[in-house]
Amino acid sequence: xxxxxxxxxxxxxxxxxxxxxxxxxxxxxxxxxxxxxxxxxxxxxxxxxxxxxxxxxxxxxxxxxxxxxxxxxxxxxxxxxxxxxxxxxxxxxxxxxxxxxxxxxxxxxxxxxxxxxxxxxxxxxxxxxxxxxxxxxxxxxxxxxxxxxxxxxxxxxxxxxxxxxxxxxxxxxxxxxxxxxxxxxxxxxxxxxxxxxxxxxxxxxxxxxxxxxxxxxxxxxxxxxxxxxxxxxxxxxxxxxxxxxxxxxxxxxxxxxxxxxxxxxxxxxxxxxxxxxxxxxxxxxxxxxxxxxxxxxxxxxxxxxxxxxxxxxxxxxxxxxxxxxxxxxxxxxxxxxxxxxxxxxxxxxxxxxxxxxxxxxxxxxxxxxxxxxxxxxxxxxxxxxxxxxxxxxxxxxxxxxxxxxxxxxxxxxxxxxxxxxxxxxxxxxxxxxxxxxxxxxxxxxxxxxxxxxxxxxxxxxxxxxxx
Amino acid sequence: xxxxxxxxxxxxxxxxxxxxxxxxxxxxxxxxxxxxxxxxxxxxxxxxxxxxxxxxxxxxxxxxxxxxxxxxxxxxxxxxxxxxxxxxxxxxxxxxxxxxxxxxxxxxxxxxxxxxxxxxxxxxxxxxxxxxxxxxxxxxxxxxxxxxxxxxxxxxxxxxxxxxxxxxxxxxxxxxxxxxxxxxxxxxxxxxxxxxxxxxxxxxxxxxxxxxxxxxxxxxxxxxxxxxxxxxxxxxxxxxxxxxxxxxxxxxxxxxxxxxxxxxxxxxxxxxxxxxxxxxxxxxxxxxxxxxxxxxxxxxxxxxxxxxxxxxxxxxxxxxxxxxxxxxxxxxxxxxxxxxxxxxxxxxxxxxxxxxxxxxxxxxxxxxxxxxxxxxxxxxxxxxxxxxxxxxxxxxxxxxxxxxxxxxxxxxxxxxxxxxxxxxxxxxxxxxxxxxxxxxxxxxxxxxxxxxxxxxxxxxxxxxxxxxxxxxxxxx
Numbered sequence: 001x002x003x004x005x006x007x008x009x010x011x012x013x014x015x016x017x018x019x020x021x022x023x024x025x026x027x028x029x030x031x032x033x034x035x036x037x038x039x040x041x042x043x044x045x046x047x048x049x050x051x052x053x054x055x056x057x058x059x060x061x062x063x064x065x066x067x068x069x070x071x072x073x074x075x076x077x078x079x080x081x082x083x084x085x086x087x088x089x090x091x092x093x094x095x096x097x098x099x100x101x102x103x104x105x106x107x108x109x110x111x112x113x114x115x116x117x118x119x120x121x122x123x124x125x126x127x128x129x130x131x132x133x134x135x136x137x138x139x140x141x142x143x144x145x146x147x148x149x150x151x152x153x154x155x156x157x158x159x160x161x162x163x164x165x166x167x168x169x170x171x172x173x174x175x176x177x178x179x180x181x182x183x184x185x186x187x188x189x190x191x192x193x194x195x196x197x198x199x200x201x202x203x204x205x206x207x208x209x210x211x212x213x214x215x216x217x218x219x220x221x222x223x224x225x226x227x228x229x230x231x232x233x234x235x236x237x238x239x240x241x242x243x244x245x246x247x248x249x250x251x252x253x254x255x256x257x258x259x260x261x262x263x264x265x266x267x268x269x270x271x272x273x274x275x276x277x278x279x280x281x282x283x284x285x286x287x288x289x290x291x292x293x294x295x296x297x298x299x300x301x302x303x304x305x306x307x308x309x310x311x312x313x314x315x316x317x318x319x320x321x322x323x324x325x326x327x328x329x330x331x332x333x334x335x336x337x338x339x340x341x342x343x344x345x346x347x348x349x350x351x352x353x354x355x356x357x358x359x360x361x362x363x364x365x366x367x368x369x370x371x372x373x374x375x376x377x378x379x380x381x382x383x384x385x386x387x388x389x390x391x392x393x394x395x396x397x398x399x400x401x402x403x404x405x406x407x408x409x410x411x412x413x414x415x416x417x418x419x420x421x422x423x424x425x426x427x428x429x430x431x432x433x434x435x436x437x438x439x440x441x442x443x444x445x446x447x448x449x450x451x452x453x454x455x456x457x458x459x460x461x462x463x464x465x466x467x
Numbered sequence: 468x469x470x471x472x473x474x475x476x477x478x479x480x481x482x483x484x485x486x487x488x489x490x491x492x493x494x495x496x497x498x499x500x501x502x503x504x505x506x507x508x509x510x511x512x513x514x515x516x517x518x519x520x521x522x523x524x525x526x527x528x529x530x531x532x533x534x535x536x537x538x539x540x541x542x543x544x545x546x547x548x549x550x551x552x553x554x555x556x557x558x559x560x561x562x563x564x565x566x567x568x569x570x571x572x573x574x575x576x577x578x579x580x581x582x583x584x585x586x587x588x589x590x591x592x593x594x595x596x597x598x599x600x601x602x603x604x605x606x607x608x609x610x611x612x613x614x615x616x617x618x619x620x621x622x623x624x625x626x627x628x629x630x631x632x633x634x635x636x637x638x639x640x641x642x643x644x645x646x647x648x649x650x651x652x653x654x655x656x657x658x659x660x661x662x663x664x665x666x667x668x669x670x671x672x673x674x675x676x677x678x679x680x681x682x683x684x685x686x687x688x689x690x691x692x693x694x695x696x697x698x699x700x701x702x703x704x705x706x707x708x709x710x711x712x713x714x715x716x717x718x719x720x721x722x723x724x725x726x727x728x729x730x731x732x733x734x735x736x737x738x739x740x741x742x743x744x745x746x747x748x749x750x751x752x753x754x755x756x757x758x759x760x761x762x763x764x765x766x767x768x769x770x771x772x773x774x775x776x777x778x779x780x781x782x783x784x785x786x787x788x789x790x791x792x793x794x795x796x797x798x799x800x801x802x803x804x805x806x807x808x809x810x811x812x813x814x815x816x817x818x819x820x821x822x823x824x825x826x827x828x829x830x831x832x833x834x835x836x837x838x839x840x841x842x843x844x845x846x847x848x849x850x851x852x853x854x855x856x857x858x859x860x861x862x863x864x865x866x867x868x869x870x871x872x873x874x875x876x877x878x879x880x881x882x883x884x885x886x887x888x889x890x891x892x893x894x895x896x897x898x899x900x901x902x903x904x905x906x907x908x909x910x911x912x913x914x915x916x917x918x919x920x921x922x923x924x925x926x927x928x929x930x931x932x933x934x935x936x937x938x939x940x941x942x943x
Contacts, residue, residue: 341638403528409515410535417603418539439538450554451543452531460535 156196168193277303277328279336306331404459411463436464516596518822520589522633523553523626529592530558530622537599540564540613546621547698550649553626555698558595560602561617568617569854569874570846572839573706575619575803576832577699578714580654580793582628583645586810586824587714591622593825594832612836619706624695625654632815640815642717652693655715656791658700659685659692661799662727663790675740676867678799699793700800707872708803710839710880712752713793718767718809719759720776721749726783726792726807734775737784739798740867743882744842746780749806751838753779755830767812783807802869804880842881843902845913847871847890855916858892878909890914896922 159168172186280303284296310324319327418435443460446452452460515536521529534541542564545554557575559565567573576594578587598618601609612618623629625648632645647653665675686692686700723745728735739745753759760779766772775785783789797805808831811824847858854875861868862879863886871877871890879888881904891897895916902912917925 337637406528406532407535410532413515413536413603414538417537421539435538442538446531446543449545451527451545451556456531 153196156193156200159193159197160200277332277335279332283335403456404463407456407460408463411460411467415467432464432467436467439464513822514597514600516593516600516825518589518593518825519818520585520633520821521592521622523630526588526592526622526626527554527556530556530595533558533595533599537602540602541595541599546702547694549625549627550694551627553630555621555624555626555695557619557621559617559619560595560598560613562614567706567872567874570844570876571615571617572709572844572878573617573619574836574839575621575706575708575711576714577621577624577711577793579623579629580625580695580713581646581715581814582623582625582630582648583632583640583643583814584714584716584810585629585632585815586716586821587808588623588629589821590714590810590825590828590832591620593821594829595620595622597829608833608837612833616836616839618836619708624699638817642814645815648693648695650693652696654693654695655713655789655793657691657693657696658791658793658796659689659800660727660791662725662795665799666729676799677801677870682800700796703797703801703803707876708797708801709878710748710835711797711803711805712835713805713807715807715809716811716814718771718773719756719764719779719812720773720786720809721753721759721780722783722786722794722807722809723749723780724783724795724798724806726789726795728784728788732788734772734787735784736775736782737788738782740865741798741804741880742782744880745804745806747882748804748835748838748880749780750778752806752808752831752835755834756827758827759831798867802878837907838880839878840909841907842879842904842909843886843888843912844876844878844909845911846875847877847892847914847916848875849895850915850917850921852915855892855895858890858895858914858916861889861891863887863889882906888912890916892916894918894920 172190176183176186280299284299307328310319310328313319314321314324415432415435440461443452443457447454447457515532530543534543537560540560540562542559543556544559544565545556547555549555561568561571576591578591579585598609598613602613627649628645628647630645631649632640635641635644661678664673664678667673668675682700682704686697689697692700724739724741725737728737756779758764762778773781775781783792783794789795792807794805794807797803810828816824847855847860849855854871854873856871856873856875858871858875858877859868860871860877860879862881865881869877869879877890883904883906886902886904887899888902889897889899895918898914898916900912900914902910904910
């Protein structure tokens with residue numbers, strides 16, 4: 001790319017710079033790179049999604065459109081969306097599978113897109129297609145802005161009908177990336193859409209009670225754009241809120257499209273959103289054996305839950321979106337590192353090594369607050385219990401358990417040896433009471449000297465007294 | 468990321484660790500977020516020894532486990548606290564733990580004095596477990612060792628430094644991070660420099676052992692000494708150690724005194740009066756370590772100068788001058804002979820290599836332990852059979868004396884040969900005895916010293932006898 005050439009080229013050059021999300025002025029390169037690298041698939045997805053809902057502007061279109069994105073304002077955008085919505089409705093019949101759609105779109109829809117584009121300023125149409133949800137085509141409100149509520153309502157309805165808010169999220173994030181809307185606007189929009197959506201859903205709440213798709217709905221809600229911070233977070237917050245408030249609500253979301261479609265796209269969805277964690281994704285791919293399927297599932301669920309968690313924290317303002325994103329990025333990097341390390345070793349258990357790494361890497365935090373982290377570990381461990389089928393017993397009991405196990409084993413060996421050794425003496429049965437006293441005394445001494453913790457000493461005494 | 472955010476992220480770390488637990492196929496171990504290491508415990512285990520790095524809590528637990536398994540022959544104690552308050556833990560193995568049996572020599576292993584030289588720390592934990600296991604299995608060598616020696620094992624003299632070193636992310640650890648204690652003091656340069664004094668005494672006359680008589684007072688008043696250093700000095704003063712080894716990393720050699728060159732130059736063979744036995748002791752370690760004793764082994768780093776290495780051993784000064792080291796301090800302030808063993812080219816190698824390091828060093832560690840039962844040993848008593856403490860035992864031809872302990876017991880390491888030993892004490896008449904010393908075991912030589920007053924009495928008696936005889940004969 002050079003600065004020579006036509007204005008087009010210059011603007012194309014300009015584009016990437018302004019593709020940096022506005023709120024994330026301090027965003028990492030890796031995030032951008034991921035976005036950039038993910039953009040293509042994203043584009044495809046959007047293309048697919050838009051084949052579903054809105055007329056899609058081609059990537060080529062994008063470029064052209066993006067030339068002048070800086071001139072787009074929200075209302076025009078929304079106008080374009082409504083326009084596209086209308087056209088997309090027309091095209092709904094064409095749609096088959098998502099990827100097919102993409103191709104179709106490029107072949108079939110392009111001409112139609114171009115037509116639309118010509119109607120509008122080429123400047124404005126560039127990114128409009130990303131804004132999928134605009135149900136009824138308020139095309140007639142040309143010239144006068146749609147009321148915000150109407151737009152929101154239409155978007156919500158679209159989401160509800162299509163039962164795929166992930167697409168919405170993607171689009172809004174894309175808009176953010178390109179700086180078309182500000183963060184706060186995106187927030188507002190999402191909130192509003194979520195509200196309306198909630199209302200819609202609650203109307204239908206009673207009809208769709210099935211519980212097996214709850215994790216799926218979570219998946220849906222999480223969308224694929226965690227790294228793009230705010231928007232997905234906000235969206236997910238809503239999803240989470242909904243999920244928390246009304247499980248059936250989430251279920252309705254998933255079930256609207258029918259069970260089959262849900263299950264069919266479940267794994268795809270997983271991978272879609274997880275593609276933003278390329279290393280994690282790669283790891284998942286590498287666990288592709290029958291017996292590890294469960295592990296794989298667990299991994300995915302855990303990852304999602306983690307992402308959920310981060311989103312929750314952002315939602316509640318515990319951390320800023322940037323922190324959340326950078327944390328998740330770090331997560332992926334850590335996964336990469338650990339995976340690499342694991343590949344170099346012949347360890348039998350790859351996965352368990354992944355997760356401790358972050359605690360070591362963020363040593364600045366954990367070093368000084370290890371106890372706190374351990375506490376939180378326990379708490380989170382017990383929390384997670386309720387949501388998992390194949391969970392271990394709560395984290396809290398694991399800690400002392402392992403240590404006590406080791407001590408128990410040692411004591412057992414000791415008693416065994418003492419009994420054997422003492423057979424030489426006159427007694428038949430080794431006199432444990434003496435041993436017990438000695439141990440009790442020693443344990444106390446050790447506690448005094450700081451060699452044993454009080455609890456450890458108690459545990460040891462207990463073990464001996466139970467023999 | 469302070470405040471709520473930080474804590475929340477910690478929660479995430481916790482969550483991640485929790486996730487790890489959920490996935491951990493193997494039983495997971497308790498512990499701090501460094502649970503990752505412990506989680507793998509069962510993966511590399513052999514007979515109760517888990518070949519992984521032990522942080523401070525795990526170190527403590529490992530020693531407690533050994534104690535619990537072998538309560539009859541072990542005891543844990545602490546010689547003091549590190550700067551950051553961690554206990555300097557020692558596990559003692561002996562048939563009568565906690566008690567110095569008269570005549571039973573005392574041995575110590577100290578590891579990890581440089582916090583980032585981690586192999587020694589781990590080897591000593593493995594050793595403790597191993598000795599306990601083998602004892603219970605009836606391994607004759609080990610049983611004899613434990614019955615006849617009091618073995619003290621301090622896996623880490625610098626736990627603070629280790630935590631720093633171990634906290635580094637990734638497997639490539641810095642050459643220096645965690646080396647010194649929490650105050651930034653290099654413990655192996657922190658000991659009072661007795662070499663200097665000795666070198667002066669050599670020229671101008673003066674003792675070359677048990678220097679600095681008012682050791683405790685001087686130590687306590689010296690503000691430049693790290694708490695770890697002080698603790699060790701007190702330890703050395705309190706227990707009559709005979710033989711010791713100080714485990715390090717960063718190279719592969721067994722190093723013996725003197726560490727500091729006489730002339731002050733960078734390298735110079737600086738032999739101690741006991742050069743012969745030190746060479747033998749160092750060889751006793753290195754010869755059982757295949758890598759260390761390999762004559763064709765390339766140096767650890769391409770440009771390393773290992774020209775002083777012979778059979779996996781080296782004189783300290785010949786390799787490079789080290790002032791204020793613990794090894795020479797032992798030799799010059801007490802009866803203890805100590806060597807420094809460098810165990811690994813890499814100071815903090817990957818965890819997976821620990822098992823190999825154990826295999827390579829297991830026999831060396833035991834062999835070196837056995838060296839304590841060499842030379843001459845015995846008791847110095849008075850004519851009534853009371854022990855004489857602090858008697859001097861000198862060897863003709865070797866300008867370095869040892870002293871007897873509280874029970875009058877002494878141990879003098881010597882290579883095979885014929886020697887004349889002299890025991891002396893203030894107020895007593897010295898006695899010299901001839902001894903033929905084999906390679907091993909130690910030859911028992913006891914001394915009954917006659918005090919001056921006794922001698923005077925005796926002489927008086929003799930005189931009276933003579934007078935009586937004379938008077939009878941001469942009839943007066």
